[in-house]
Amino acid sequence: NAGVTQTPKFQVLKTGQSMTLQCAQDMNHEYMSWYRQDPGMGLRLIHYSVGAGITDQGEVPNGYNVSRSTTEDFPLRLLSAAPSQTSVYFCASRYNRGQETQYFGPGTRLLVL
Amino acid sequence: AQSVTQPDIHITVSEGASLELRCNYSYGATPYLFWYVQSPGQGLQLLLKYFSGDTLVQGIKGFEAEFKRSQSSFNLRKPSVHWSDAAEYFCAVEKGNKLTFGGGTRVLVKP
Numbered sequence: 001n002a003g004v005t006q007t008p009k010f011q012v013l014k015t016g017q018s019m020t021l022q023c024a025q026d027m028n029h030e031y032m033s034w035y036r037q038d039p040g041m042g043l044r045l046i047h048y049s050v051g052a053g054i055t056d057q058g059e060v061p062n063g064y065n066v067s068r069s070t071t072e073d074f075p076l077r078l079l080s081a082a083p084s085q086t087s088v089y090f091c092a093s094r095y096n097r098g099q100e101t102q103y104f105g106p107g108t109r110l111l112v113l
Numbered sequence: 114a115q116s117v118t119q120p121d122i123h124i125t126v127s128e129g130a131s132l133e134l135r136c137n138y139s140y141g142a143t144p145y146l147f148w149y150v151q152s153p154g155q156g157l158q159l160l161l162k163y164f165s166g167d168t169l170v171q172g173i174k175g176f177e178a179e180f181k182r183s184q185s186s187f188n189l190r191k192p193s194v195h196w197s198d199a200a201e202y203f204c205a206v207e208k209g210n211k212l213t214f215g216g217g218t219r220v221l222v223k224p
Contacts, residue, residue: 031210040122042203042214043157050210058211090156092212099145099164102212104157 002026004105006091012111013081021076021108023091029103030096032074036060036087037107043090049074050096081112115140117206119215126194127223134189134218136204144208146187148178151217152200160202163187174198196222 007022025032033048035058045058049068063085065077074093078085088109092102118137126132138144146163161172168180178189187204199222204215 033212035212035214040216042117042119042216043205043212044214045211048210056210059213101147101159101162104149106156
């Protein structure tokens with residue numbers, strides 16, 4: 001049971017490039033989410049999904065796209081990277097029922113030049 | 114808008130001393146409450162959680178937290194700090210499928 005996995009661990013992009021951050025979980029969790037962590041601001045919710053085919057926006061969705069075609073995977077896409085998207089990105093998942101805890105992946109560190 | 118405040122950005126404590134980290138939130142009703150810990154370069158580990166019931170919650174690593182509805186607070190405590198407790202601590206609140214984090218408190222432990 002690998003839990004929540006994220007790839008890559010570290011990525012450098014140039015402004016305007018696109019990329020996809022991968023997130024997968026093997027716990028059959030319905031709910032998955034993406035956060036970005038910036039110094040002094042804690043983690044902020046980007047997008048989340050309560051099941052395959054269903055996604056919704058969080059607090060800071062601009063510049064990011066998501067889709068959920070399977071229960072296991074929840075990729076985060078940056079279509080045109082900007083320096084403001086330099087951050088550490090965390091994926092998390094949980095069961096979609098009351099009183100459940102989210103489990104976090106190890107994070108992806110992204111640097112946009 | 115909902116918000117979570119951790120008033121202390123940094124706290125320095127001596128090893129063996131007690132620790133209290135503050136957390137206040139603003140919501141219309143009692144949300145689900147969490148404390149997470151993050152060691153440098155690592156992901157987040159859940160320390161404890163409150164959903165309902167007993168307002169004093171026990172967690173891992175000897176931590177506990179108390180929910181006070183009248184003060185909209187969920188403060189984290191540990192009676193005796195170990196050097197391995199040096200980390201950043203995040204309070205988080207969940208309402209309506211959205212988890213909102215405070216800005217974090219970095220704890221330094223002096224020998």
